[in-house]
Amino acid sequence: xxxxxxxxxxxxxxxxxxxxxxxxxxxxxxxxxxxxxxxxxxxxxxxxxxxxxxxxxxxxxxxxxxxxxxxxxxxxxxxxxxxxxxxxxxxxxxxxxxxxxxxxxxxxxxxxxxxxxxxxxxxxxxxxxxxxxxxxxxxxxxxxxxxxxxxxxxxxxxxxxxxxxxxxxxxxxxxxxxxxxxxxxxxxxxxxxxxxxxxxxxxxxxxxxxxxxxxxxxxxxxxxxxxxxxxxxxxxxxxxxxxxxxxxxxxxxxxxxxxxxxxxxxxxxxxxxxxxxxxxxxxxxxxxxxxxxxxxxxxxxxxxxxxxxxxxxxxxxxxxxxxxxxxxxxxxxxxxxxxxxxxxxxxxxxxxxxxxxxxxxxxxxxxxxxxxxxxxxxxxxxxxxxxxxxxxxxxxxxxxxxxxxxxxxxxxxxxxxxxxxxxxxxxxxxxxxxxxxxxxxxxxxxxxxxxxxxxxxxxxxxxxxxxxxxxxxxxxxxxxxxxxxxxxxxxxxxxxxxxxxxxxxxxxxxxxxxxxxxxxxxxxxxxxxxxxxxxxxxxxxxxxxxxxxxxxxxxxxxxxxxxxxxxxxxxxxxxxxxxxxxxxxxxxxxxxxxxxxxxxxxxxxxxxxxxxxxxxxxxxxxx
Amino acid sequence: xxxxxxxxxxxxxxxxxxxxxxxxxxxxxxxxxxxxxxxxxxxxxxxxxxxxxxxxxxxxxxxxxxxxxxxxxxxxxxxxxxxxxxxxxxxxxxxxxxxxxxxxxxxxxxxxxxxxxxxxxxxxxxxxxxxxxxxxxxxxxxxxxxxxxxxxxxxxxxxxxxxxxxxxxxxxxxxxxxxxxxxxxxxxxxxxxxxxxxxxxxxxxxxxxxxxxxxxxxxxxxxxxxxxxxxxxxxxxxxxxxxxxxxxxxxxxxxxxxxxxxxxxxxxxxxxxxxxxxxxxxxxxxxxxxxxxxxxxxxxxxxxxxxxxxxxxxxxxxxxxxxxxxxxxxxxxxxxxxxxxxxxxxxx
Numbered sequence: 001x002x003x004x005x006x007x008x009x010x011x012x013x014x015x016x017x018x019x020x021x022x023x024x025x026x027x028x029x030x031x032x033x034x035x036x037x038x039x040x041x042x043x044x045x046x047x048x049x050x051x052x053x054x055x056x057x058x059x060x061x062x063x064x065x066x067x068x069x070x071x072x073x074x075x076x077x078x079x080x081x082x083x084x085x086x087x088x089x090x091x092x093x094x095x096x097x098x099x100x101x102x103x104x105x106x107x108x109x110x111x112x113x114x115x116x117x118x119x120x121x122x123x124x125x126x127x128x129x130x131x132x133x134x135x136x137x138x139x140x141x142x143x144x145x146x147x148x149x150x151x152x153x154x155x156x157x158x159x160x161x162x163x164x165x166x167x168x169x170x171x172x173x174x175x176x177x178x179x180x181x182x183x184x185x186x187x188x189x190x191x192x193x194x195x196x197x198x199x200x201x202x203x204x205x206x207x208x209x210x211x212x213x214x215x216x217x218x219x220x221x222x223x224x225x226x227x228x229x230x231x232x233x234x235x236x237x238x239x240x241x242x243x244x245x246x247x248x249x250x251x252x253x254x255x256x257x258x259x260x261x262x263x264x265x266x267x268x269x270x271x272x273x274x275x276x277x278x279x280x281x282x283x284x285x286x287x288x289x290x291x292x293x294x295x296x297x298x299x300x301x302x303x304x305x306x307x308x309x310x311x312x313x314x315x316x317x318x319x320x321x322x323x324x325x326x327x328x329x330x331x332x333x334x335x336x337x338x339x340x341x342x343x344x345x346x347x348x349x350x351x352x353x354x355x356x357x358x359x360x361x362x363x364x365x366x367x368x369x370x371x372x373x374x375x376x377x378x379x380x381x382x383x384x385x386x387x388x389x390x391x392x393x394x395x396x397x398x399x400x401x402x403x404x405x406x407x408x409x410x411x412x413x414x415x416x417x418x419x420x421x422x423x424x425x426x427x428x429x430x431x432x433x434x435x436x437x438x439x440x441x442x443x444x445x446x447x448x449x450x451x452x453x454x455x456x457x458x459x460x461x462x463x464x465x466x467x468x469x470x471x472x473x474x475x476x477x478x479x480x481x482x483x484x485x486x487x488x489x490x491x492x493x494x495x496x497x498x499x500x501x502x503x504x505x506x507x508x509x510x511x512x513x514x515x516x517x518x519x520x521x522x523x524x525x526x527x528x529x530x531x532x533x534x535x536x537x538x539x540x541x542x543x544x545x546x547x548x549x550x551x552x553x554x555x556x557x558x559x560x561x562x563x564x565x566x567x568x569x570x571x572x573x574x575x576x577x578x579x580x581x582x583x584x585x586x587x588x589x590x591x592x593x594x595x596x597x598x599x600x601x602x603x604x605x606x607x608x609x610x611x612x613x614x615x616x617x618x619x620x621x622x623x
Numbered sequence: 624x625x626x627x628x629x630x631x632x633x634x635x636x637x638x639x640x641x642x643x644x645x646x647x648x649x650x651x652x653x654x655x656x657x658x659x660x661x662x663x664x665x666x667x668x669x670x671x672x673x674x675x676x677x678x679x680x681x682x683x684x685x686x687x688x689x690x691x692x693x694x695x696x697x698x699x700x701x702x703x704x705x706x707x708x709x710x711x712x713x714x715x716x717x718x719x720x721x722x723x724x725x726x727x728x729x730x731x732x733x734x735x736x737x738x739x740x741x742x743x744x745x746x747x748x749x750x751x752x753x754x755x756x757x758x759x760x761x762x763x764x765x766x767x768x769x770x771x772x773x774x775x776x777x778x779x780x781x782x783x784x785x786x787x788x789x790x791x792x793x794x795x796x797x798x799x800x801x802x803x804x805x806x807x808x809x810x811x812x813x814x815x816x817x818x819x820x821x822x823x824x825x826x827x828x829x830x831x832x833x834x835x836x837x838x839x840x841x842x843x844x845x846x847x848x849x850x851x852x853x854x855x856x857x858x859x860x861x862x863x864x865x866x867x868x869x870x871x872x873x874x875x876x877x878x879x880x881x882x883x884x885x886x887x888x889x890x891x892x893x894x895x896x897x898x899x900x901x902x903x904x905x906x907x908x909x910x911x912x913x914x915x916x917x918x919x920x921x922x923x924x925x926x927x928x929x930x931x932x933x934x935x936x937x938x939x940x941x942x943x944x945x946x947x948x949x950x951x952x953x954x955x956x957x958x959x960x961x962x963x964x965x966x967x968x969x970x971x
Contacts, residue, residue: 302710469698
């Protein structure tokens, strides 16, 4: 695959969207392009978007699956608002994505799929390739399927297998266009089809045919290059939020020197964490696929009672079912990590779309006064560190912790500067081994004066036999108690011990203030969780245009950072963008009496930076 | 044999060692007292240290049980004890884990967890105190109450057909299934002994009298004047006959799916079935379980089924041990390798 003699143009950033039928392999194609791009050293952010149906009827709009990758020679925060290039494998993919394209965008279409029947399926009366409706775009018609089949004709694979390799043709073409290194993709194909050498050969040949087509056809006159981004030195890998979260749980077990026990029930979009952890038994990780969501957390709590780092992973519907057991864990004061990969609700909602609407449930969704700690990762790679932080709080303070990820960070990916295991936080904890009361008595609810945590006395420890349960317990002894004063004391103590959890102060990013240049921002935008990327990108864009704005991002949702009230009061205006109807804004207004302005989107899609930029511009200029 | 993973103690324990300092608060005359006393007298013979013994319960009268045992214990939430106990048992093979539950707890709100624990064959000893009523909520019908039962919530009689708990457990292919009665301490202890010795899930239904809301529910098989003609005591290797004069026999009629009761005097070429709890096919134990319905007319007690099959705990531990055997290096080093096990690139 020698370099072509075509003109090479330098770009600083590109957004490509691969779109096709759910059976066309678009997620895999996007994933491979991302990996090649990562190898080159660009900064990357990706956004997969797919239907919940595994195979919706072929060629229909509900069946369209897409993968967007944004790469640049500088550090970027989002997968990009609108694609510069759309690869449309069929008319449905074109129709579903066209409205997101800016005029002048490149569209590469698989003309073989633009048949009368396929056009009719999505309501095209005439082919958009011929009726002039795509005049504002740079359309590249490519007979992707037939050229793939032609290229593989000598290889003896079935027509069906040959047609299925068309995504590799597309990947080859795009890899040529953007000068991507392809060795990792060839290695990947060898691994993926290790048992089918014929398919390795077919897919490699399809990739090469796509590459060669780019080099020879006159339709593509320019190749592009995007130089590596300046990133911190170190070793990187590309990682999704779900993968990072699973690895964070492995790391938490290693750094706590505890066996990890995961109880989980399959649910979109959290199942990948179960899949990943089930592969790492050598770390002493047990995964139980339970009969239901309640059993999943029950088993995790049982294991935590026995001394393991108990974890359950789910999405919103699962957290709803687990509520009573979370309450039990609060009463028992045992460590437990509950991962909620949020998706659009209510009810089944849109399982493959994103939302941040479980915050209220995480904070308040239990009977009685049932406080716990809640934390939210801000990006795919941050899921790793958030998992460790969740485990730290759970183990140190003997409390359930809810980790609020969402579909956007869970399935999105970005480069991750790999940490050294030895530099991760030390989570070592101790079990009780000796009686702690007078006369050799064991008092299961005698608290550590600093953390207010009770001893973790696991079954098997001689001399500490005791009974715990969901009935109200007497202070210190843990015996059943209906005493009014004791209940008042225990309810207030359970609240106080969550409030006493030490969390880092929130930091404010306001470069204009730091520069001493002018007077700094008067508007603060406060976010939490996965909106960090788009909010950050919008703030950068505003500052580049000379409009100062301050950004602060919450990771600890409960307890909130101690300095948050002070930070909020330092600004004339506080804006809170959320992918819900204002759940954090309610908390902030109630707790700090700050007239925070909510900005809400519940479309199932993440904010685009431009949406936030124009909203924030309005606030900055007009108050 | 009991689980080889549970250590034994040479110290001779007594019933008193298993009594906690908590005041027992069941209603006077409740059948739970005799079950508790039988359990406390029986536990020492297992030679399992108190600290290695855990009782986990759900919600209901029976679920107060753990508070009264001087072992580890958890009084959890309604119906979930088998799930919680599964997590504990699988992660701690050194513990002897007992689940105490009732007919509402195990068969209504917790039905799903019960059947899944049984089909997985988790190493749990599950004791279901069946009093055919909701006691703690003051007298509603339960999933084992007889059809037509008049209770606070069914003034015109229950329209629900009851579960046969043993049939249900056998349908889930439980590897050990037995039934006993609260008032027969000797039989109760013999069944507990057999359950404790079974490796895997042991399901024991204990007929238990609620003298407040369903008094006399099992009187037919308790009253000395009637019990002999209605109670079938299963003995391993013995022909199944019953009655004050052994005047009844359990037979397997030719061509029939199930078992029938005949007058021993008029067995036309049929012979009483010889009881064998180790028969692999659950159909035999299931047929036994069908001899009695709500009316208790011919009620077998004893061990219905006791077969060996791999436990969930063993299978999970084996996978863990196999994986750990292949691990090399310190945990931190293994973690570094895992984090780097992908397409990586280096920026200098």
